[in-house]
Amino acid sequence: MNLIRKGHGHTHRGVIGVESAIVMIAFVIVAAALAFVVLNMGFSTTQKAKTTIISGLSEASSSLEVAGKVMGIACTETAQGCSTPYLNATGIPLRIASGGDAVNLEESYTQVKYLSNSIEYDDIYIGAITTATASSLEGGFDAGITALSELVAGQNPVDGGLTTGTYAFTYWSVSRGTQNAILDEGEHAVLAIGWDSDESTEERPTSLDKMRVEVILATGASLTVERDIPTLTHLVTDLG
Secondary structure, eight states: OHHHHHHHHHHHHHHHHHHHHHHHHHHHHHHHHHHHHHHHHHHHHHHHHHHHHHHHHHHHSOSEEEOSOOEEEEEOTTTTOOSSOEEEEEEEEEEEOTTOOOEEOSTTTEEEEEEESSOEESOOEEEEOOTTTOTTOOOHHHHHHHHHHHHHTTBOTTTOOBOOSOEEEEEEEEOOSOOSSEEOTTOEEEEEEEOOSOGGGOOSOBTTOEEEEEEEESSSOOEEEEEEOOOOOSSEEEOO
C-alpha cells in the first residue's frame, strides 16, 4: 500500500511540474510580447523626438550668414561736395551657413525688411540679378556696381523698369556659373541696398544713423544685420 501511495504521489508531482512549466512558458511569452511592444513604442517615440529636434534646429537656425565686411558707398563733402554726407548704397556679403541648405533668392521666396532712425519698410527686395535676368551684365562685382548705379539713378536693375524709393537686390560675387537665383554652397552673393535718390525724402542714412536689415527666407530663421553708420569721410566706407 505504501508503494502504491508513493507511486501515486510521484505521478501527481510530475503533472504539477509540467503544468508549472507550461504556465511559466506562457508568462515568458506574454512578457516578451509586452517587452517588444514597449520597446517598439520607445523606439518610435525616440525617432519622432529626433525628427522634431532636427526640424526645430533647422527652423531655428538661418541658412545664411554674413561672409565678410559690410561696405557702404557714400557721398561726402570731399568727394562729391554733398552738404550733408550720406550713404548712396551698401552691400552685405552673404553665403550659405555651415551645414545649411541652398537658398532661393528669388523675389517670391525672399523678403528684406529695412529699418533706420528715419524710415521703416516691410519689404524692399526686388529680386536677384543673374545672367538670365540681366543679359547685358557680365556678372560678379562689376555687374553689382553697374546695378547699384542703375538703382541709385532710378532704374530697376532686375527688370529694367523705372523705380523710385529704397530697394534691395542680390548679385553673385562668386558663382558656379549657373544661371539661376539659387545660392549654393561655395557661392557668394551680395545683398545690395540703394536708397531713394530724392534727397527731399531723407531716406539715405547719414553719419551716426543706425541701419537694420532683416533677410527673411522661405525656410529657416531670418538673418539680421545691424550696423551703426560712422562719420562718412570716404567714398567707400567700412561698416564692419
